[in-house]
Amino acid sequence: MLQTSRKYQVCSFCVMDNRNPGVTFDERGQCVCCQEALKRKPYEWWPTNDGRRRLKEKVESIKREMAVRPYDVMIGLSGGVDSAYLAHFLKSQFDLRILAVHVDGGWNTEAAVRNIELLVRKLDIDLYTHVVEWQEMKDLQLAYLKASVVNQDAPQDHAFFSTLYRLSKRFGQRYFFSGVNFSGESVHVPGAGYPAMDARNLRAIHRAHGVGSLPTFPTLGPIQYLWMSRIRKSIEIFKPLNYLPYDKEDAKRELVATYGFVDYGAKHQESRFTKFYQEIYLPARYGFDKRRLHCSALIVAGQMARARALEELEQPLTTPEQAARDKRFVAKKLGISVADLDRFIGLPPVAHEDYANSQALYRANGLLRKILKVRS
Structure with a gap:
């Protein structure tokens, strides 16, 4: 919420x-966000020869283990730089x-x-x-x-990870290599935010405000998700x-030179809805510019x-003309008027927790894992 x-x-x-x-600050004026990231840095990012050696050992181990399976690993392929x-x-x-796994939620640029077609064809990988x-x-x-909840990208994200876990079972896969990176x-x-994998919350929001049913939408219930991801660790x-x-x-330069990769804009904007969410919805609703997260990570x-990051943030996220075009596109695709979309953007923020959710179950599972780890 805007402070x-x-x-x-x-x-x-x-x-x-x-x-x-x-976002809070210490006596030096340094925020808790980058302090926490700097503490994690030695344990999450290894941009050294040792890191390359460890990666090679991991890959070779997986290749031996998965030799009898149809694939060594699964990856997500969104058409963005990191996954490509x-x-x-x-x-x-x-x-x-x-x-390679791609979930088309209807918003692909x-x-x-x-980019997906180029990569799949030239690398000769299955999609x-x-x-x-x-x-x-x-x-x-x-x-x-x-x-009027904060995580408007939850439907897209939930669909992807639910599909991923289902496919891992279908193809007997144990490893998903993610393009998410520390840098x-x-x-x-x-x-901040709210976890996309809370299927109970997703269904509660739909029951309260949806008009149809979701017979084929890929969801993963909380018990099933905890079992597959935290307990059985199927992937x-x-x-x-x-x-x-x-x-x-x-x-990006290497991808352009090698494959003719097409730049789609800012981070995670291979989805037209995510572009709207980051450039229009979040700034209007919360006064929040997601470029701050990315620049701070860099x-x-x-x-x-x-100094360069501050200069970049001085540039507008979008122009009034482009924002108007993006809102018209999103409104038309959702079957509503631009006025209705503006009304939704202007609603008072509502907490995800105001709807039924599984956060107590997830917290209990996390606490149990900590206790078992200490005892072991």
Whole structure:
């Protein structure tokens, strides 16, 4: 929620500001977000020869274990830089047998679709695409807008991870290699956002504000999710880019030169809805510019100077003309007027917890895991 009761402040180390109440500062003016990321850095990012050695050992172990299976690993392929570079790196360096997974929620940009086609064809890897039934996705996303909760990307994210876990069982796969990386995504706001995998919350929001049913929408219930991800651990999520000196701009240049990769814009904007969410919804509703998270992560990684980040943030997220075009596109696709979309954007924020949810169950599971870890 937008914070207006305290004096405006920007971190002295990164560029996080206190428009979000979860961002607090120490006596030096450094925020809790980059402090926490800097503490994690030695344990989550190994951009050294040792990191490359550890990655090679992990890959070789997986190849031996999965030799009798149809694929060595699964990856997500969104058409964005991180997932595209991951596919390129794994195939060119290790010749892994890859099953690429793409979930089409109806919001792909043309650039993202073209990038996926280029990568799959030139790398000769298999692609599994799950197309979410559009009427269900539209109904669910309209329900989220009417609910006025913060995580408007939850329907897309939940559909992806639910599909991923289902496919892991179908193809007998144990490893999912993720393009998520420390260098560009290390900074988080304590207590901000809401987990997309809370299916009970998703269904409650849809019951309250949806108009149809979701017979085919891929969901994963809380018990099933905890069993597969935390207890049985049917699939291991591994982040190879954290074992490399990964730099997104260098990766983008390599992809352009090698595949004719098409730049789609800012981070995570291979989805037209995510573009609207980041450039219009979040700034209007919460006064929050997600570029601060990305720039701050690059500062923590040593890949961007703070002065340059501040200069970048001085540039507008979008132009009034482009914002108007984006709102018209989103409104038309959702079957509503721009006036209705503006009304949803202007609703008072509502907490996800105001709807039925499974957070108590997830917290209890986390506490139990901590106790068992201490005792062991």
